[in-house]
Amino acid sequence: MKKVALVGAGMSHFGQFYPDKQLTDHFAEAWVNAVSSVDNGITPNDIDGGLYLGNFTADKFNNQGHIAPLMANLVGLSPKPATRFEGACASSGLALRQAWITVAGGAADVICVGGVEVMTALPTTGVTDALAAAADTTYEYPAGATFPGLYASIASAHFAKYGTTSEDLMRIAIKNHENGALNPYAHMQVTISKLMANKMKKCEDAGEPVDWETEFDFLNSSSNPMIAYPLRLFDCSLVTDGAAVLFLASEDVARKFTDEPIWITGSGQGSGALSLSDRPPFTTFAAAKAAAKIAYDMSGKGPQDIQVAEVHDCFTIAEVVAMEDLGFYEPGTAVQAVKDGETRRDGARPINTSGGLKSKGHPVGATGCSQAVEIFKQLRGRAEGERQVKQTLTCGLTHNVGGSGATCVVHIYEKEV
Amino acid sequence: MKKVALVGAGMSHFGQFYPDKQLTDHFAEAWVNAVSSVDNGITPNDIDGGLYLGNFTADKFNNQGHIAPLMANLVGLSPKPATRFEGACASSGLALRQAWITVAGGAADVICVGGVEVMTALPTTGVTDALAAAADTTYEYPAGATFPGLYASIASAHFAKYGTTSEDLMRIAIKNHENGALNPYAHMQVTISKLMANKMKKCEDAGEPVDWETEFDFLNSSSNPMIAYPLRLFDCSLVTDGAAVLFLASEDVARKFTDEPIWITGSGQGSGALSLSDRPPFTTFAAAKAAAKIAYDMSGKGPQDIQVAEVHDCFTIAEVVAMEDLGFYEPGTAVQAVKDGETRRDGARPINTSGGLKSKGHPVGATGCSQAVEIFKQLRGRAEGERQVKQTLTCGLTHNVGGSGATCVVHIYEKEV
Numbered sequence: 155m156k157k158v159a160l161v162g163a164g165m166s167h168f169g170q171f172y173p174d175k176q177l178t179d180h181f182a183e184a185w186v187n188a189v190s191s192v193d194n195g196i197t198p199n200d201i202d203g204g205l206y207l208g209n210f211t212a213d214k215f216n217n218q219g220h221i222a223p224l225m226a227n228l229v230g231l232s233p234k235p236a237t238r239f240e241g242a243c244a245s246s247g248l249a250l251r252q253a254w255i256t257v258a259g260g261a262a263d264v265i266c267v268g269g270v271e272v273m274t275a276l277p278t279t280g281v282t283d284a285l286a287a288a289a290d291t292t293y294e295y296p297a298g299a300t301f302p303g304l305y306a307s308i309a310s311a312h313f314a315k316y317g318t319t320s321e322d323l324m325r326i327a328i329k330n331h332e333n334g335a336l337n338p339y340a341h342m343q344v345t346i347s348k349l350m351a352n353k354m355k356k357c358e359d360a361g362e363p364v365d366w367e368t369e370f371d372f373l374n375s376s377s378n379p380m381i382a383y384p385l386r387l388f389d390c391s392l393v394t395d396g397a398a399v400l401f402l403a404s405e406d407v408a409r410k411f412t413d414e415p416i417w418i419t420g421s422g423q424g425s426g427a428l429s430l431s432d433r434p435p436f437t438t439f440a441a442a443k444a445a446a447k448i449a450y451d452m453s454g455k456g457p458q459d460i461q462v463a464e465v466h467d468c469f470t471i472a473e474v475v476a477m478e479d480l481g482f483y484e485p486g487t488a489v490q491a492v493k494d495g496e497t498r499r500d501g502a503r504p505i506n507t508s509g510g511l512k513s514k515g516h517p518v519g520a521t522g523c524s525q526a527v528e529i530f531k532q533l534r535g536r537a538e539g540e541r542q543v544k545q546t547l548t549c550g551l552t553h554n555v556g557g558s559g560a561t562c563v564v565h566i567y568e569k570e571v
Numbered sequence: 572m573k574k575v576a577l578v579g580a581g582m583s584h585f586g587q588f589y590p591d592k593q594l595t596d597h598f599a600e601a602w603v604n605a606v607s608s609v610d611n612g613i614t615p616n617d618i619d620g621g622l623y624l625g626n627f628t629a630d631k632f633n634n635q636g637h638i639a640p641l642m643a644n645l646v647g648l649s650p651k652p653a654t655r656f657e658g659a660c661a662s663s664g665l666a667l668r669q670a671w672i673t674v675a676g677g678a679a680d681v682i683c684v685g686g687v688e689v690m691t692a693l694p695t696t697g698v699t700d701a702l703a704a705a706a707d708t709t710y711e712y713p714a715g716a717t718f719p720g721l722y723a724s725i726a727s728a729h730f731a732k733y734g735t736t737s738e739d740l741m742r743i744a745i746k747n748h749e750n751g752a753l754n755p756y757a758h759m760q761v762t763i764s765k766l767m768a769n770k771m772k773k774c775e776d777a778g779e780p781v782d783w784e785t786e787f788d789f790l791n792s793s794s795n796p797m798i799a800y801p802l803r804l805f806d807c808s809l810v811t812d813g814a815a816v817l818f819l820a821s822e823d824v825a826r827k828f829t830d831e832p833i834w835i836t837g838s839g840q841g842s843g844a845l846s847l848s849d850r851p852p853f854t855t856f857a858a859a860k861a862a863a864k865i866a867y868d869m870s871g872k873g874p875q876d877i878q879v880a881e882v883h884d885c886f887t888i889a890e891v892v893a894m895e896d897l898g899f900y901e902p903g904t905a906v907q908a909v910k911d912g913e914t915r916r917d918g919a920r921p922i923n924t925s926g927g928l929k930s931k932g933h934p935v936g937a938t939g940c941s942q943a944v945e946i947f948k949q950l951r952g953r954a955e956g957e958r959q960v961k962q963t964l965t966c967g968l969t970h971n972v973g974g975s976g977a978t979c980v981v982h983i984y985e986k987e988v
Contacts, residue, residue: 155677176709204842213630219704220659223842223858223977227849233861236842236978237665240655242637248654252669259676260572287636292593425621425640425653432644441640444650560640561653 155258159408159415160567161401162196163530164188165523168341168396168515172274177216180397180520181225181270188266188399191530193412196264196401200411203262204234206253208246208269209519214284216275225268240519242288243468245269246398247522247554247563253402254421254565263404269520270397281393285518288557290429302390302469304430304558306382309471311436313384316486320384323470324373325492327388327512330467333499334509336541341394341515346373353377389470394515398523400530416533420455420566422448430558439559442479446553449564450481457481460566461503461547462532464525466555467510476553477505480564504543507532522554522563533569572675576825576832577984578818579613580947581605582940585758585813585932589691594633597814597937598642598687605683605816608947610829613681613818617828620679621651623670625663625686626936631701633692642685657936659705660885662686663815664939664971664980670819671838671982680821686937687814698810702935705974707846719807719886721847721975723799726888728853730801733903737801740887741790742909744805744929747884750916751926753958758811758932763790770794806887811932815940817947833950837872837983839865847975856976859896863970866981867898874898877983878920878964879949881942883972884927893970894922897981921960924949939971939980950986 164187166180175183189196205226213219226236239249246269253265273281286295289304299307312318327346334340335348350372357364366372378386401411408415424444427433433440450456457480465476477488482503491497497505508514508528511521529550531537550567581604583597592600606613622643630636643653656666663686670682690698703712706721716724729735744763751757752765767789774781783789795803818828825832841861844850850857867873874897882893894905899920908914914922925931925945928938946967948954967984 204840211630211636213628213701213704214636216708217704218708219628219631219657220706220845220974220977222658223973224707224845226842227844227977232843233841233857235668235840236658237669237840238657240636240657241639241653251652252654252673255673255676255678256669259672259678261672261676284630287630287634289637290641291633291635423621423652423654424650425643426649427644428637428641440650556640557637560637560644 156260157405158254158257158418159403159405160418160526160530161403161408161411161415162188162192163400163527164191165339165398165527166396167339168394168517170274171395172272175395177212177218177221177270177272178228180272180395181268182228184268184397184399185229188401192401193414194410196411198230201231201234201264201266203256203265205231205236206249206265206267207236207238208249208522209238210240210242210245210271211284211287214287215271215273231266241561242556243518244522244554244556244561244563245519250400250522250526250565251421251423251563254418257402257404263407265402267400267402267523268397269523271517271519272395273393273517274395294429294431302382302385305469305471306385307430308436308475309384312471312474315437318474318489321370322489322492323389324370326467326470326473328369329498330506330510330512333507333541334513336539337509337514338538340509340513341392342513346388385469391468391511391516394517396515396517396520398520398527400523400526414534416530417568418565419568420449420453422446422564424562426560428557428560433559438475438479438485439555439562441559442476442553442555442562445562445564446480449566453566455549455566459549460551461549462507462529462543463503463505463551463553464508464528465505465553467506467512468516470512472555473506480553499543507537507541507543525552525554526565529567533567573677574822575671575674575835576820576822577835577943577947578820578825578828578832579605579609580817580944581608582756582815582944583813584756585811585934587691588812589689592812594629594635594638594687594689595645597689597812598685599645601685601814601816602646605818609818610831611827613828615647618648618651618681618683620673620682622648622653623666623682623684624655625666625939626655627657627659627662627688628701628704631704632688632690642687648683658978659973660935661939661971661973661978661980662936667817667939667943667982668838668840668980671835674819674821680824682819684817684819684940685814686940688934688936689812690810690934691812711846711848719799719802722886722888723802724847725853725892726801729888729891732854735891735906738787739906739909740806741787743884743887743890745786746915747923747927747929750924750958751930753956754926754931755955757926757930758809759930763805802886808885808928808933811934813932813934813937815937815944817940817943831951833947834985835982836985837866837870839863839869839981841979843977845974845977850976855892855896855902856972856979858976859893859970859972859979862979862981863897866983870983872966872983876966877968878966879924879946879960880920880922880968880970881925881945882922882970884923884929885933887929889972890923897970916960924954924958924960942969942971943982946984950984
């Protein structure tokens, strides 16, 4: 099979923009940013394989299905193939993987991979209901298991088995907001300490007492309400609109587009039962382990080789599970590594330098591609400003989960040295 | 790239079964029938590539997204990859094509391709609304353009340009019902003449006058109400529940499963604008022409080589457009060929021997795969009873359309002689 390179990647500004910006607006913005990132330029004529688009449910969020040809036509790709991929929050991870298979196998030389979701078109209850369709709606959702509830069960199981604490999870939120605050495309560009300072000032102005001094005090207070025990508001990712676009090219043509291609040397995917209740123990996802194994074996790399990773932190506990499923840390030990600062931008293996789903935002169908955008930027040393990791990076990873773990896609990226 | 064979194919009984049968019931039935069709047997262990599943919108029809891992887990494929593909009514055609690319390119040896849709869970207005999301819901649907209306526009344009008539379309409905009446898996297993006789008896019993003698009289009467001029009830396909499953295998392993593989020698896909209004002239689909050209070029076959075809007759006019887009007949001449009986089971090139979407039924996400089921059976001489074409068949084609033509997938199948 052929080597496959990422030769361009860009995203739209993530946030809450409805009704000012619709699906097509986000996709067009991401397309323009991705095109701009291609050193030697790219045009629709170059893209023989058409569009591979991830989207969870524009059907429900926007009353619009069949959106791949809509987006392909928008950017001048008709009559080339345009296909939508769906695997809940892993939808554009699946699109990336299938595009990788297509280019590696020789059926196309260049493919545009995209992801898009506009979630804020619905009221909150509608969003909860639409997202619930990514879990089991026959048994789990009717019993009250929304996504915060499902991940709360995972967190409770992790707490019980390994002694993980709420403070351990808070450290992840704090870190990811510190990163997101430096990402001009992130939904929430603000640190927890800044949020705390703002709230403190507001309370002082109002003459209300403030009994917290640290970020942990703040996150343990009523300013961070409980959503589903033990998960509080700042343990949850955001309801976000956005899009991301990637350009994949085979080794035969990659150099036409850039002298600095990022090779995708491993691509793995796994699946599991849709119901979390069918997948004990809740503290690990078999689909993620299967996906990671395939990707590691293919690339010849192991957890120890990964220098930077974007993992699927839809909830803070999910980042813990991800670090352990990927083999970065033994089960139960990831939170100590977080405490030691290993996953900070200046740590041994920075995780979610983009801000992650927690702070960059989580437009579900766009998330998988947006993770690749960050790794593309980090490996090329072109992440905006202070967000760029200082050490030289040559190997990164993305980990994209659908639902409560029924789908997982892992990719490994390498830069030539 | 490797040669890719279809080594097994089966479908569930199409029809209106909700709430007795749900998504999983249909998929399991199709899986069992597909497994039974594999001469030497097949087990989940053989299927290294996992499940490629087409589905339009279980999100809307059944309030369940993320259904690929649900189905994969049901049949024992976890933790292998499970991916859903969506392109409206071409969803499982897309799954088939992507699985073909994966096996041909060497990323997997065996893949299970499936399609499923349970449409009757919603009331009629809900079905119309859900289907409308396959068209443009920003401009066209709010203006009143449901699918019967869009295809009525196509029919009107064809009538105006080529002199096509309502009687021309009726001949397609009559033919497809004659075929479907012989298909034990079809939704409507009844001919138009039988329907007429039934209605005639009912009228006579009630003492009501009957002023029709031929099927055309019947189809021109109030027994066949106008839906969207010039399309009447029997110009429209059915709202159906069902599933279909295929097994693809690379040339390296195909003989393990059968001594009679059906090789998929051409696979093409095209796209176009989502809005019909953006795609004049309405009498042809650029996406279909693009898909057909790719498939023909790849296989080295041309329209003249195709001996049997399943084409996307979501409305009778769509079968006319398909025959012309595929190059079987020059634009404006297909209806004369139908009149001459060329597309009947005993004609020169039988079309929709399964009964087509018109009579077999159209569970939208399952349709693409179910077309392949019919060609698999016909080329192997194993279609049930009188439905089997008498002449020896070695080359067939499937043509699967999404929406009003924004997506099209074409596959060419060959049997070794």
